[in-house]
Amino acid sequence: MCGIVGAVAQRNIVSVLVEGLRRLEYRGYDSCGVAVLSHGEPRRARSVSRVSDLDAQVRDTHLEGFTGIAHTRWATHGAPVTHNAHPIFSRDAVALVHNGIIENYESLREMLRGKGYEFVSQTDTEVIAHLIHSMYRGDLFQTVREAVKQLHGAYAIAVIHKDQPHTVVGARQGSPLVVGVGQGENFLASDALALAGSTDRFAFLEEGDVVEITLDGVKIVDGEGVPAQREVRVVAAYGGAVELGPYRHFMQKEIFEQPRAITDTIPQGDHFDASLFGEGAADVFSGIDSLLILACGTSYYSGLTAKYWLESVAKIPTQVEIASEYRYRESVPNPKALVVVISQSGETADTLAALKHAQSLGHKHTLAVCNVATSAMVRLTELAFLTHAGTEIGVASTKAFTTQLVGLFVLAVTLGKLRGHVDATQEAAYLAQLRHLPAALNSVLALEPQIIAWAEEFARKENALFLGRGLHYPISLEGALKLKEISYIHAEAYPAGELKHGPLALVTEAMPVVTVAPNDALLEKLKSNMQEVRARGGELYVFADADTRIVSEDGIHVIRMPEHYGLLSPILHTVPLQLLAYHTACARGTDVDKPRNLAKSVTVE
Numbered sequence: 268m269c270g271i272v273g274a275v276a277q278r279n280i281v282s283v284l285v286e287g288l289r290r291l292e293y294r295g296y297d298s299c300g301v302a303v304l305s306h307g308e309p310r311r312a313r314s315v316s317r318v319s320d321l322d323a324q325v326r327d328t329h330l331e332g333f334t335g336i337a338h339t340r341w342a343t344h345g346a347p348v349t350h351n352a353h354p355i356f357s358r359d360a361v362a363l364v365h366n367g368i369i370e371n372y373e374s375l376r377e378m379l380r381g382k383g384y385e386f387v388s389q390t391d392t393e394v395i396a397h398l399i400h401s402m403y404r405g406d407l408f409q410t411v412r413e414a415v416k417q418l419h420g421a422y423a424i425a426v427i428h429k430d431q432p433h434t435v436v437g438a439r440q441g442s443p444l445v446v447g448v449g450q451g452e453n454f455l456a457s458d459a460l461a462l463a464g465s466t467d468r469f470a471f472l473e474e475g476d477v478v479e480i481t482l483d484g485v486k487i488v489d490g491e492g493v494p495a496q497r498e499v500r501v502v503a504a505y506g507g508a509v510e511l512g513p514y515r516h517f518m519q520k521e522i523f524e525q526p527r528a529i530t531d532t533i534p535q536g537d538h539f540d541a542s543l544f545g546e547g548a549a550d551v552f553s554g555i556d557s558l559l560i561l562a563c564g565t566s567y568y569s570g571l572t573a574k575y576w577l578e579s580v581a582k583i584p585t586q587v588e589i590a591s592e593y594r595y596r597e598s599v600p601n602p603k604a605l606v607v608v609i610s611q612s613g614e615t616a617d618t619l620a621a622l623k624h625a626q627s628l629g630h631k632h633t634l635a636v637c638n639v640a641t642s643a644m645v646r647l648t649e650l651a652f653l654t655h656a657g658t659e660i661g662v663a664s665t666k667a668f669t670t671q672l673v674g675l676f677v678l679a680v681t682l683g684k685l686r687g688h689v690d691a692t693q694e695a696a697y698l699a700q701l702r703h704l705p706a707a708l709n710s711v712l713a714l715e716p717q718i719i720a721w722a723e724e725f726a727r728k729e730n731a732l733f734l735g736r737g738l739h740y741p742i743s744l745e746g747a748l749k750l751k752e753i754s755y756i757h758a759e760a761y762p763a764g765e766l767k768h769g770p771l772a773l774v775t776e777a778m779p780v781v782t783v784a785p786n787d788a789l790l791e792k793l794k795s796n797m798q799e800v801r802a803r804g805g806e807l808y809v810f811a812d813a814d815t816r817i818v819s820e821d822g823i824h825v826i827r828m829p830e831h832y833g834l835l836s837p838i839l840h841t842v843p844l845q846l847l848a849y850h851t852a853c854a855r856g857t858d859v860d861k862p863r864n865l866a867k868s869v870t871v872e
């Protein structure tokens with residue numbers, strides 16, 4: 268999704284800006300650009316190709332300046348063509364970059380056309396640049412404060428004006444923006460990761476904030492126009508974590524990092540304790556009667572998996588909702604429910620909005636399961652469980668998902684204990700299973716060569732069905748999502764028992780049917796469902812636990828999972844599906860880490 272970098276320094280900052288864009292590339296974009304103040308004039312370079320192309324352009328044209336802004340754009344309004352790429356100029360005086368969507372841009376455009384402004388792009392962003400230009404009376408900070416009052420929608424912006432050569436002004440509402448604090452230089456970015464290497468000191472702006480950065484100062488006012496201080500935190504973990512190492516793609520690297528990520532996420536100590544979720548969690552947990560989980564995409568599937576754990580281990584009613592649906596439907600709030608938001612980034616616009624919606628309905632108790640400690644979601648919730656996946660670069664979520672599952676399993680056991688459904692023996696057994704998980708995952712990763720052989724077959728298909736039952740149905744959903752998002756093969760997942768109610772009509776010899784077959788209580792039912800597929804000529808590709816007695820035969824291909832893993836089995840069964848999607852995408856030659864049309868962090872609605 269769109270990314271912003273801005274800088275004011277006493278050195279040429281073009282390389283800092285371009286490097287910042289490079290660090291944001293993983294989020295997905297279709298054009299990029301940079302603008303600097305050079306000898307009192309804004310100059311820019313823009314590209315509808317990669318940041319490396321932009322870098323070549325700025326070198327060729329000797330673009331240099333001490334003050335500048337840069338952007339990666341993920342098109343919403345207007346095609347990904349050069350004239351829509353940011354920075355957007357207004358009358359060669361104002362240069363502006365924008366993340367988000369301005370909902371009232373049409374009325375603003377008409378008003379500005381009436382004032383003689385000519386529009387050269389199809390973006391909603393251009394209205395902001397012209398609006399600021401039309402209102403400018405010598406103080407950019409003041410102008411932006413006034414101008415943003417006229418904007419409806421979500422935005423993070425960074426803007427420069429030719430008459431203020433050592434100033435960048437930013438504002439945020441609904442999209443993230445951070446200030447990077449340096450020595451005699453200061454920065455802005457949509458994600459602190461962009462500034463790794465330039466600073467490790469960050470102030471996270473809050474909704475409605477407007478900020479001015481200069482060489483030696485940072486000035487912030489809040490949404491009410493009141494001067495505000497935002498805590499400056501040292502965030503050291505950003506540097507260096509984005510190297511590819513020996514892997515072909517970040518997705519592959521991140522799949523293989525899962526044993527480490529899970530080890531780091533499993534709590535230390537001998538007990539599942541409410542304090543793992545933050546101060547006051549024990550009180551909160553003892554007063555709740557249900558859970559409402561809100562999330563999107565892969566994170567939603569981890570919520571669906573958690574529902575099985577929460578209801579079977581903790582015996583607590585759990586509702587799971589797609590965040591973008593929840594926020595727009597009339598629901599019946601239950602103040603005794605714990606609202607759980609699950610998110611890798613902690614910045615997903617739909618999940619954030621759903622959280623705020625729940626809070627506005629009177630939900631007091633909120634918990635984030637999140638991979639980014641400094642994210643908006645963690646800052647907005649009462650409690651938090653941080654996953655330790657580390658930076659995830661590939662657009663397809665992998666280690667973020669399995670570490671979320673670990674966090675949610677810990678939540679289920681913790682609540683089960685507090686509610687008297689998990690005794691000391693069970694607690695010790697769950698802890699032992701968690702601790703053994705990284706080793707079990709390594710055995711699953713060793714299946715890669717067998718999965719590559721299957722991927723060669725899948726690469727020639729255009730459709731696939733995924734089947735699972737019970738606790739593993741959400742895992743089949745996740746497997747189908749992985750395959751479609753990176754290989755572009757149409758894939759759907761069904762609870763296997765649902766097949767005969769419609770989707771069986773799709774099954775022919777041309778339809779590969781991936782089946783998640785753990786050795787659990789539903790195994791015999793699943794085997795019957797597999798026979799239904801075989802009887803219609805469907806080719807089954809089965810990930811079967813040991814002792815399932817499912818064997819390879821005509822039309823049934825089996826990869827044997829090393830061991831059955833009880834309640835944590837969904838975590839193990841996720842990994843071969845990730846590898847299948849990954850190798851199928853490689854065989855089809857897609858852009859695995861940056862699949863078409865998608866973005867890593869979906870910060871617009």
Ligand code: M6R
Nearest residue numbers: 564565566610611612615663664
């Ligand atoms: O950062 P989040 O976990 O909130 O992101 C939610 C989804 O956008 C994300 O999981 C998406 O579905 C992934 N690309 C799937 O691989």
